[in-house]
Amino acid sequence: MNGFGVDSCERWWMVASGAILAAFFVAVVIGAFYGFALPGPEKRVDPGRVAVDPPFAEPAVLQRGPGRYDVYMRAQIWAFAPNEIRVPAGSTVTFYITSPDLQHGLLIERTNVNVMVLPGQVSKIAARFDEPGEYRFFCQEYCGLAHHAMFGRVVVEPRP
Amino acid sequence: MPEDRFALEEKLTAWHLGIALGALFLGTWFGPLQVLEHAGVDLYGVLAPGIQSYYQGLTLHGVLNALVFTTFFIVGFLTFTTVYSLKTSLRFPRLNAAGLWLMAGGLVLAAAPLLLNDATVLYTFYPPLKASALFYIGLTLVVVGSWVEGFGLYFTLGAWRAAHPGVRTPFIAFGSVLTMAMWQIASLGIAAEMLALLIPWSLGWVRGTDPLLARTLFWFTGHPIVYFWLLPAYVSWYGMLPRQAGGKVFSDPLARLAFWLFLVLSIPVGFHHQFADPGISPVWKAFHALLTYAVSFPSLLTAFTVIASLELGGRARGGTGLFGWVSKLPWRDPSFTAQALAIVTFALGGIGGIINASYNVDLIVHNTLWIVGHFHLTLATAVVLSFIGISYWLVPRLAGRELWSPRTALVQAWLWVAGMAPFSISHHLLGFRFGVPRRTMLGAAPYLAPEWNPLLVVAAIGGVLLWTSVVLYFIVILGTVLASRRVANPAEMPVAEAVRDVQETPAWLDAWRPWLIATVILIVLSYGWPLAELVRNAELSAPGMRVW
Ligand SMILES: [Cu+2]
Numbered sequence: 001m002n003g004f005g006v007d008s009c010e011r012w013w014m015v016a017s018g019a020i021l022a023a024f025f026v027a028v029v030i031g032a033f034y035g036f037a038l039p040g041p042e043k044r045v046d047p048g049r050v051a052v053d054p055p056f057a058e059p060a061v062l063q064r065g066p067g068r069y070d071v072y073m074r075a076q077i078w079a080f081a082p083n084e085i086r087v088p089a090g091s092t093v094t095f096y097i098t099s100p101d102l103q104h105g106l107l108i109e110r111t112n113v114n115v116m117v118l119p120g121q122v123s124k125i126a127a128r129f130d131e132p133g134e135y136r137f138f139c140q141e142y143c144g145l146a147h148h149a150m151f152g153r154v155v156v157e158p159r160p
Numbered sequence: 161m162p163e164d165r166f167a168l169e170e171k172l173t174a175w176h177l178g179i180a181l182g183a184l185f186l187g188t189w190f191g192p193l194q195v196l197e198h199a200g201v202d203l204y205g206v207l208a209p210g211i212q213s214y215y216q217g218l219t220l221h222g223v224l225n226a227l228v229f230t231t232f233f234i235v236g237f238l239t240f241t242t243v244y245s246l247k248t249s250l251r252f253p254r255l256n257a258a259g260l261w262l263m264a265g266g267l268v269l270a271a272a273p274l275l276l277n278d279a280t281v282l283y284t285f286y287p288p289l290k291a292s293a294l295f296y297i298g299l300t301l302v303v304v305g306s307w308v309e310g311f312g313l314y315f316t317l318g319a320w321r322a323a324h325p326g327v328r329t330p331f332i333a334f335g336s337v338l339t340m341a342m343w344q345i346a347s348l349g350i351a352a353e354m355l356a357l358l359i360p361w362s363l364g365w366v367r368g369t370d371p372l373l374a375r376t377l378f379w380f381t382g383h384p385i386v387y388f389w390l391l392p393a394y395v396s397w398y399g400m401l402p403r404q405a406g407g408k409v410f411s412d413p414l415a416r417l418a419f420w421l422f423l424v425l426s427i428p429v430g431f432h433h434q435f436a437d438p439g440i441s442p443v444w445k446a447f448h449a450l451l452t453y454a455v456s457f458p459s460l461l462t463a464f465t466v467i468a469s470l471e472l473g474g475r476a477r478g479g480t481g482l483f484g485w486v487s488k489l490p491w492r493d494p495s496f497t498a499q500a501l502a503i504v505t506f507a508l509g510g511i512g513g514i515i516n517a518s519y520n521v522d523l524i525v526h527n528t529l530w531i532v533g534h535f536h537l538t539l540a541t542a543v544v545l546s547f548i549g550i551s552y553w554l555v556p557r558l559a560g561r562e563l564w565s566p567r568t569a570l571v572q573a574w575l576w577v578a579g580m581a582p583f584s585i586s587h588h589l590l591g592f593r594f595g596v597p598r599r600t601m602l603g604a605a606p607y608l609a610p611e612w613n614p615l616l617v618v619a620a621i622g623g624v625l626l627w628t629s630v631v632l633y634f635i636v637i638l639g640t641v642l643a644s645r646r647v648a649n650p651a652e653m654p655v656a657e658a659v660r661d662v663q664e665t666p667a668w669l670d671a672w673r674p675w676l677i678a679t680v681i682l683i684v685l686s687y688g689w690p691l692a693e694l695v696r697n698a699e700l701s702a703p704g705m706r707v708w
Contacts, residue, residue: 007411031520038435038436038519040438102289103289103371107597112524113523114528115438115523118372118375118437120371120372121371122438136607140598141286143707144707145213
């Protein structure tokens with residue numbers, strides 16, 4: 001058929017494979033622009049100073065505007081600080097989180113929040129909480145003997 | 161005597177396989193313990209004080225099965241396939257023997273801290289978890305030993321090519337040596353992580369380490385290592401299985417093209433394991449996502465060519481109709497059946513892999529039990545069940561005996577799938593629906609939710625079935641080596657012919673330089689700038705801890 005020796009149904013398969021993968025990538029690019037943002041370079045910190053210097057020395061939930069909250073959080077062996085966050089329904093919460101010791105991860109159930117937490121780096125990730133209820137979060141990276149005890153919760157309260 | 165011609169090579173292969181299967185045997189015992197713990201049955205007390213925690217067992221499970229079993233099996237198998245495919249002895253057999261000694265010595269060094277609970281850092285050994293320096297030094301020696309053996313194979317192929325100008329390299333030798341070349345380039349990342357960061361730090365020569373840089377170097381190797389595991393199975397699926405099925409290789413050029421694309425595209429994709437990492441620009445992550453889609457293209461080619469080759473076999477054996485040929489395949493042959501089941505499983509695992517590669521979609525499943533379900537389809541079935549199928553002709557060959565109880569071996573292969581189905585489906589669902597974190601002692605987790613329980617029980621049933629399959633496997637192997645009948649002409653390596661004369665395959669599909677250059681260029685394009693930035697901004701500020 002030709003010098004390369006490719007059968008015609010094989011050629012058809014190759015074109016179809018390429019087209020499917022290209023379509024997937026277009027979908028991913030669209031999702032990247034209009035959908036959920038991945039973490040990126042945010043800020044470097046000295047892990048040895050995390051428990052001493054602001055803003056992570058005093059983990060806090062700060063209201064930045066109507067329905068907008070920033071959370072400064074430490075993930076450390078074997079707890080999150082804070083480990084309970086209360087916001088009203090409809091809030092957008094931006095998490096800034098770092099670790100003074102080991103690698104951890106923050107995964108909040110029923111949301112898209114799932115980020116690595118590394119000593120030396122600040123991870124930034126945001127989520128909107130519309131439905132009232134309890135959203136538990138877990139450490140999703142092995143961090144030693146009591147890794148499985150590391151969790152907390154976001155409590156989303158009904159709007160008054 | 162042709163049987164004695166490769167006596168030395170067969171001995172080398174047998175040593176690799178012996179160590180590999182020993183590691184598999186020890187490592188798989190922890191699998192059922194883990195899933196049973198998740199389902200509320202904690203048996204770790206029985207192992208104390210030998211094994212001190214769930215996480216020590218988990219580390220052994222990962223290191224022994226995913227790193228030690230694979231590396232030793234692959235290097236041994238590819239030594240055998242290279243010399244038998246080229247019909248020539250190793251060029252420098254002492255070099256290969258030295259490589260094996262390095263690998264084995266490294267394994268002993270790494271095993272000591274693993275067994276003494278001094279390296280309970282899982283098989284990703286993310287710093288600042290700080291293991292004993294022996295663990296890092298030992299693993300490094302295993303990698304260096306595999307490089308030395310790779311060089312032994314290059315010299316062997318080089319000598320063959322010099323003696324056979326213009327002759328196409330036999331496909332099996334081509335794929336075998338390409339796998340080693342890909343591995344040597346890919347493992348530079350882990351070598352740099354070990355030599356520049358982890359070893360000096362674990363010896364106390366520097367105060368701290370940079371976790372993000374370490375992760376990035378790790379994943380430079382960590383994705384292509386998957387192809388290091390998979391390509392030897394592909395060598396068998398393309399180059400041997402069609403023969404076992406009574407067919408021929410549907411297209412030799414396309415088989416080679418797929419292998420070249422794996423060489424070029426396996427490495428520049430590691431950021432798809434770091435979509436959830438801080439400190440790496442989403443633009444670079446998207447670029448690696450694109451290249452990850454590109455590397456699934458040769459896997460789709462493989463699906464086509466391998467299934468078409470098997471169809472040729474089924475039809476040659478009298479199969480007719482659209483699917484009638486499937487039933488004519490040699491399903492009584494455990495070597496064939498194990499590998500055919502592995503191929504079907506890989507198709508399912510590949511679909512999951514495309515989801516994992518899909519940029520922000522990955523955050524739904526990152527570091528959840530979904531991932532565990534995924535790599536038990538791809539690594540622990542597609543790869544391991546293929547290696548088991550290969551061992552069903554290779555071990556009898558090396559032992560000079562018949563396979564002991566092929567019927568038990570057949571049951572073993574089907575039981576693997578019967579166990580993997582519930583195990584893998586439940587893990588996928590637990591990760592996707594509930595976000596259950598992986599590598600976690602779930603039975604002891606205070607957040608374990610009652611709605612997770614039914615699926616965790618299903619997973620435990622799957623895990624116990626899988627373990628039963630492993631036990632049957634070792635009964636068959638030990639029976640073959642110790643109790644089976646000696647035969648004068650033991651099994652030969654199955655070598656599939658191509659439909660068309662291999663000399664018609666274009667020369668550019670048998671030329672190394674252009675493809676190696678393309679490989680380096682793509683690595684520089686995808687990793688050069690972000691890695692340079694990470695090195696420039698590196699701070700060795702995380703001191704490290706031992707918390708297990
Ligand atoms: Cu943690």
